[in-house]
Amino acid sequence: MILGEGTEGALITELVFWVIALSTVVSAIAVVQIRDLFRASLFLIVTLLGVAGLFILLRAEFLAGVQLMVYVGAISVLIIFAILMTRDLEEGSTSHSFRIPVALVSLILMGVSIYAISNTEWNIIGSETLNPDQMNQAAHVFTNGIPTLAKLLLRDFVLAFEVVSVLLLAAVLGSLALVRGR
Amino acid sequence: MTLERFLIIGAILFAIGLYGALSKKHAIAVLMSLELMFNGVNVTAVALSRYTVPKALSENIENAASFLLTGQVFAVFIITVAAAEVALGLAIIIAIYRSRSTVLVTEAADMKK
Numbered sequence: 001m002i003l004g005e006g007t008e009g010a011l012i013t014e015l016v017f018w019v020i021a022l023s024t025v026v027s028a029i030a031v032v033q034i035r036d037l038f039r040a041s042l043f044l045i046v047t048l049l050g051v052a053g054l055f056i057l058l059r060a061e062f063l064a065g066v067q068l069m070v071y072v073g074a075i076s077v078l079i080i081f082a083i084l085m086t087r088d089l090e091e092g093s094t095s096h097s098f099r100i101p102v103a104l105v106s107l108i109l110m111g112v113s114i115y116a117i118s119n120t121e122w123n124i125i126g127s128e129t130l131n132p133d134q135m136n137q138a139a140h141v142f143t144n145g146i147p148t149l150a151k152l153l154l155r156d157f158v159l160a161f162e163v164v165s166v167l168l169l170a171a172v173l174g175s176l177a178l179v180r181g182r
Numbered sequence: 183m184t185l186e187r188f189l190i191i192g193a194i195l196f197a198i199g200l201y202g203a204l205s206k207k208h209a210i211a212v213l214m215s216l217e218l219m220f221n222g223v224n225v226t227a228v229a230l231s232r233y234t235v236p237k238a239l240s241e242n243i244e245n246a247a248s249f250l251l252t253g254q255v256f257a258v259f260i261i262t263v264a265a266a267e268v269a270l271g272l273a274i275i276i277a278i279y280r281s282r283s284t285v286l287v288t289e290a291a292d293m294k295k
Contacts, residue, residue, distance in 0.1 A: 017187075021187070021191050024191065024195070025191065025194055025195070025198075028194075028195055028198045028199070028218055029198060031198075031202065031214055031215070031218060032198055032199075032201055032202035032205075032206070032211075032215060032218075037208060037210060037211060040211065040214065041210075041214060044214050044217060044218070047195075047218065047221065048217075048221065051195075051221045051224065051225060054188065054191065054225055054228075055224075055225075055228060058188065058225075058228050058229055058232045059232060060228050060232070060254050060257070062254070063224075063228060063254055063257050063258065063261075066258060066261055067224075067261065070261050070262075070265050071217070071221075071261070071264075074265065075217065075264070075265060075268050078268060078269065078272055079210060079213065079214060079268070079272070081272075082210055082272040082275060082276060083210055085276060085279075086210070086275065086276065086279045086285045094206075094207050094208070095205040095206055095207060096205065096207050096288055098204065098205060099205045102200075102201055102204040102205040103201055103205070105200075105204075106197045106198070106200045106201035106204075107197070109196075109197050109200065110193055110194060110196075110197035113193040113196075113197075114190050114193055117186055117189045117190055117193065118186055118190075122185055122186075122233065122234050123234050123235055123236070124185065124233055124234060124235075125232075125233060125234060125235045125250070129235055130235065138250055141250045141251065142250070145251065145254075148250075148251055149251050149254055149255065149258075152251055152252070152255050153255055153258065157255055157259075160259060164259055164262050164263065167262075167263065167266055168262060168265070168266050170266075171266035171267070171269055171270045172266075172269060174270055174273070175269045175270050175272070175273030175274075176273075178270075178273040178274060178276075178277045179273045179276050179277060
């Protein structure tokens, strides 16, 4: 038995998963294939929304919210702004002559990783790998995801948390200094 | 099968992003492909922390939270670093566009003016 298996395996969940997965992958291909950069950025938004949906299916609701606010809300707007500001010598997002070998390398990488994924014995969380006490704790973590995540972020990983805030400040100051007119 | 399909989606996103990042001429298209790669990695990290437990840890662990949600913590940090990277990258692209009015990475291959 896999832990936290609620509606998983139900027909509607399967359907939702396949719709999200298909739209995510198809729009990701569109991002790298469409020549008009503005349309490609709109497809990037569809991909980011699909990834937020995958996070919800993976019981990571907080991350889905973060994904919506940071990626769909902020980063995509930033990218669209930059595309519109640099639009006038528009020739679209063309590829250079390395396209075919690069596509081959990516395909080989994808094939190798899918082969490795499907041939690995995963140590799935469940009654075979955990004792009943740990199962109880794990079930509590799954139902109380966000408080546990807050404890992890602000206690166990607090150093990384602070360093990342300094990094963000440095990046924002650096980008301001770069684009400031002189 | 439940874990594997999420991992496969992560691998597909990563491969598509790799193709775009290595083959595109437009610098913003390269940045967008980098976003695809980040998202593939995030899906993989969250799926692994949702479904698996490290074998060495599963014998003696007293705090279940520390292995169940670590992937989500990693994903939070990856998203933050990606946001910083996009802000900085777009600023550099706009600075290059101002100084030599091109956004193609093939034209800006050398650092001098």
